[in-house]
Amino acid sequence: MDQPATSRNIPLPIQREVRQRCGFGCVICGMPLYEYEHMEEWAEVHRHVAAEITLLCDHHHREKTNGLLPKEAVRAANADPYNLREGASKPYSLHFSGTEATVEIGGNSFTCQDGGHGTEMIPLLIDNTPLVGIILSDGHFLLNVVIFDECNIPVLHIRNNQLVYSTDPWDIQLVGTTLTLREKAGKILIEFVFLPPNKVRVVRGRFLRNGVEVLVRPENILVTNNSTFISGCRAHNCHGGLIIGHTDKPIGGFMAIRGVSRYLGNRKEALRFEKQCLNSQ
Template identity: 75%
Template sequence: MTKEQDCNSRNIPLPIQREVRQRCGFGCVICGMPLYEYEHMEEWANVKRHVAEEITLLCDQHHREKTGGLLPKEVVREANSNPFNLREGVSKPYSLHFSGKTAEIEIGGNSFTCEDLGYGTAMVPVSVDGTPLIGLIMADGHFLLNLVIFDEFNAPVLHIKNNQLYYTTEPWDIQLVGTRLAVREAHRKILIEIDFQPPNKVVINRGRFLRNGVEILVRPNNILVTNNATLIRGCRAHNCHGGLIVGHHEQRIGCFMALVSLPRYLGDRSEALKFERESMAEFKANKSSNADGSSAADS
């Protein structure tokens, strides 16, 4: 984009958007809400430029109040200089709208489904050392999602507790657009990407579950535990209390896969990734061969 085009377009360049998000703590500078709009503190119609220092984040309510003249520009500027989320260290909780008597969590093409059996049904698709990294509770028509994402230093950066979403301001970038939440560790490095599909489905196709030296990579078509090169694809679990259960748990959990003992921190990640590439290539080759065989038989 040329400088002239930049000055005549209301579309804020993506690098400037990211700089604004980082400076504002990934939320409305006044209330911390993770749903926000980019607001030019200097009216764009007057200056016709996109400068990160002149742009802030406002939720829909505060954006409408500013536009309508109910929220003074001075208040916005003051909040911009000391954003809510940076003061608090975490974002304002946002309530996700999940409900129903059935639910599905899809992780790397693996499906975990659950239905309310009438006595508070729970499911834990992924757990490490007794910490459920993602789970749900079904009770009285409510679908309660729970999730925690840790960084490489074992610090929690994203929480969903009974549908209440909040996050810290430590990650490099956090962006909630439409139904998709992305947490990035660096440029082109996704920590987790979640697609919320209300009323009763959650899809995770990219990211990493990290905990106590365990790394669980999520791809669009598989899950890879890099510590011991465990590859999981195409699995379906229904009303199974546990899914992938890693490490020590004081209470035994029924699951479709348990990895009790595996190397921590010292796993050969390069070998695991090589194994994943070879396995997926073999799977695709077999699938293609089977398809060709079926076509020949039909003819």
């Protein structure tokens, strides 16, 4: 028999189990902004059991609280969550705007300003695939991002500020302004901080594409394939930032790495080199 809980705070392992079971979004509509909802009323049971907890967005949570959403409907949605049924989250609009934009990746800053004719910048591109891109036009700041897993499968897209993610990753959380994807316990695939109206920060994680690995730390970037260490760099109004691999046409950027080895880079040596660089700063 489950022991009564002494706090309304749901233990973190139970929260994660609920997120995974519910597809990382409201079980009714798939919205990635959600609350943990006890299907068995907390005031009556005073316990935290994963099977008795679901995810509801603020809208559907208010409907349930106000008696407009029947408990039976919540239970039915919990048994067949929207995101698991669709295989991806419901698109969520990020609220970016303005004529200037800043993207920070591992302490490196990429900024651009719209001169009135529309401006595009690609802070990170691998093999002709923009992993992070910015478009500024008519007062709109449009963010574009794609995150791949180790199998070269996209697990997250931001298309012109529309956030959509797969339900395949081990864990996904959007808490406040921070979006975190985890590959497994203690292993972050990527962590973003969204700072509307015009700033995005990639705090830590890995950008992966076609055997290239770009490690992101809070203060630096490390391309493990060839031990390229980048820290404290700034690029302004460049069409490209860090360009790795082949491109269909030349793209100007602050750094281009051609002919990088794939899958065969000495990762341990790269990490040792990174440590040396940090110690020398």
